[in-house]
Amino acid sequence: MTRPIILDLTPGAQAMATLLAAVQVPDHVRVVQVLFSGEAAGVEAAMTQARDLLDRHGLEDVGVHAGCPGPLVHAGGAVKSVPQGEPGLAAQYLVQAIRACPPDGVTVCCTGPLTTLALAMVQAPDIFAHLHGVIASGGALYSPGDATPVAERNIAADPEAAATVMAAGVPLTLIPLDCTGRLNADAVWMEQLAPMGAAPASVAGHVHAQLAAARMGRGGGNGVDISLRAAAPLLALLVPGLFGGHLAHVDVECRGTFTRGMTVARRIGPPGVQPNALVLERMSIDAGRGLLRDLLLAARK
Numbered sequence: 001m002t003r004p005i006i007l008d009l010t011p012g013a014q015a016m017a018t019l020l021a022a023v024q025v026p027d028h029v030r031v032v033q034v035l036f037s038g039e040a041a042g043v044e045a046a047m048t049q050a051r052d053l054l055d056r057h058g059l060e061d062v063g064v065h066a067g068c069p070g071p072l073v074h075a076g077g078a079v080k081s082v083p084q085g086e087p088g089l090a091a092q093y094l095v096q097a098i099r100a101c102p103p104d105g106v107t108v109c110c111t112g113p114l115t116t117l118a119l120a121m122v123q124a125p126d127i128f129a130h131l132h133g134v135i136a137s138g139g140a141l142y143s144p145g146d147a148t149p150v151a152e153r154n155i156a157a158d159p160e161a162a163a164t165v166m167a168a169g170v171p172l173t174l175i176p177l178d179c180t181g182r183l184n185a186d187a188v189w190m191e192q193l194a195p196m197g198a199a200p201a202s203v204a205g206h207v208h209a210q211l212a213a214a215r216m217g218r219g220g221g222n223g224v225d226i227s228l229r230a231a232a233p234l235l236a237l238l239v240p241g242l243f244g245g246h247l248a249h250v251d252v253e254c255r256g257t258f259t260r261g262m263t264v265a266r267r268i269g270p271p272g273v274q275p276n277a278l279v280l281e282r283m284s285i286d287a288g289r290g291l292l293r294d295l296l297l298a299a300r301k
Helices: 013-022 040-056 085-099 115-123 125-130 153-157 159-166 187-192 194-198 203-216 229-238 285-298
Strands: 003-009 029-036 063-066 106-110 131-137 172-175 243-252 263-266 277-283
Touching (some): 003 013, 013 029, 013 040, 013 203, 013 285, 029 229, 040 063, 040 203, 085 115, 085 125, 106 229, 125 131, 159 243, 172 229, 187 194, 187 203, 187 285, 194 203, 203 285, 229 277, 229 285, 277 285
Parallel strands (some): 003 106, 106 131, 172 277
Antiparallel strands (some): 243 263, 243 277
């Protein structure tokens, strides 16, 4: 069965690698929309490249849009009204794509803040019936955060949005830093991808060049490993057996001065509190990198 998927990405080489990998398995997943959230310049460049990538794979009908440019609340903590203009339009594009899928049909893979999805859920609760599930890369349960000592950056960027999605009652798979902290593009993995660069003008060649530049652009050009967490939701959808986890009730701290954005998972909640997420706490790193490598190398053909 081919499952429709929506990719909610942040601009960067890892996002393009994830999109390229996703279109290599049309018998398993069918990309129906791609969203990019982040700074305007980066989003515009990512959208242009994504459209080119999709066009070259015969997927001209797939929508590519900008996601919400900022969080659901003001910096001072006041909740915004439902946005009009660009932010509201971003959520409407997502709503339209979800509604176009059959009931219990589409999976949303989120690799960045959950703002656009949360706003879509608030604006159009009827989309819940069309969601087969949400797979989100975010949170830090037992390992230190990468935004603050206790918060992971995707959740910390918009805790209210994360809390909204987790309270929605849709099937949610959460992939925290604890699970993907070692899912990196190291020197060996990049060497295995070298054939992608044989045709620099190709889509695969462009993605390979971006990955290589991302690694060489840090640490004084010495080749610093970069995270491949952006691909984790896709990998979890394609091969769930790569991962292991447990059902839990996950809460997001939205108010604490020092703990805002912190995720807290309870395997067994208090009376009346039910699990709201499947938390993936471990994965086969080598197998995951191997699968992603093979999908990217398949793009050369």
